[in-house]
Amino acid sequence: MTGMAPLAPGSPELGNERLLVDRARAGDRAAFEQLVRAHQARVRGQLRRLLRGDTAAADDLAQETFVQAWCRLGDFRGDSRWSTWLHRVALSRYLMHLRQQHHPVGTAGQPPMADDPPPDAAGSEPVAPGGGERDTMRRLDVAKAIDQLPPDQRLAVIHCYQLDLSHEEAAEVLGWPLGTLKSHIARAKPRLRESLADWKPEETP
């Protein structure tokens, strides 16, 4: 298993995750390795989205995220899923990276221009099977539309839709009140509808 789908509360996988976290907290490196293997795809994906497809920088930050998670396992209280906590650590690393680069929050790199290559064109994002050119174009347009949002709305959309977190989990990762997150989503949607209007499917009578 290279990726990790969201776990339902009470599921055996979630119980297993808690067990692994407890063992890692006691210093078990093998348990932590299993956690890294299970969550690396999502954390790297989160940072790649936040860094607009800068794969090398995203992987560097992802590595720092896991090292920091290992060092701060004692801070994890178990109130939320470990993956949520991990996304929060990753976001914290990303924001620190922005401060070091003197970028305003959420503006790492330049917004992609129309002729820019796809965010993950370096070969890290395979085209979906059976997707074809039209799907690729649509994915690029979606990524570009998200990147053109104001920073807070962009963060909200990435965490709610691209990382498939619930509103509650996204609010926890971002450290915002739930209402603030919903407001940002509500503001982002009309902009995205406008940007992606060409991709709106035909109404069926």
Next chain:
Amino acid sequence: MTRDLHPAAAPQPDPQPDTHDWLEQMLRENLPPQPPTPGDADRFVRAVMQGLPERPQHAGRVPAGVGAPVAHPPLPTTGPGGLKPIDVRQRVQGLRDAERLRGRWAVGGLALGSGLALAVAGAQGTASSPWFSAAVTPGQSALLSWTLGCLLLAVVLAWQASWGDGA
């Protein structure tokens, strides 16, 4: 950063995602990329594990039963209200150390003073001592005093530096 209104003042939409919304569907289809090969994931995991420090710094809260501190039995005491043996030994050792330190400072200070006096006298060329009687000239006497003073200083400094090693 652009903000039109305070977000909390805006109306809140339905928290439940609308699965029939074409936009939401499109956004969800654009999920983050997965690593293309298992080898890539392996390399990443290996890099992370190699970069981990030896043990986590458990500065935060620890849940019950996991890594919790073990309660040790109380140490025996010499009597009601008395000091524990380990404390007595530590106190006696501390007193001895302090006494030894005072003695060393006294001897060291004396030697340091003598060395400095000899060095200064040698440098000024005024040293006249029965050690260097008629056989040496005043210039040689000054040079010898200066050398002797420096040697004494070096010995004292080396001796002081060795204190930290328990010498």
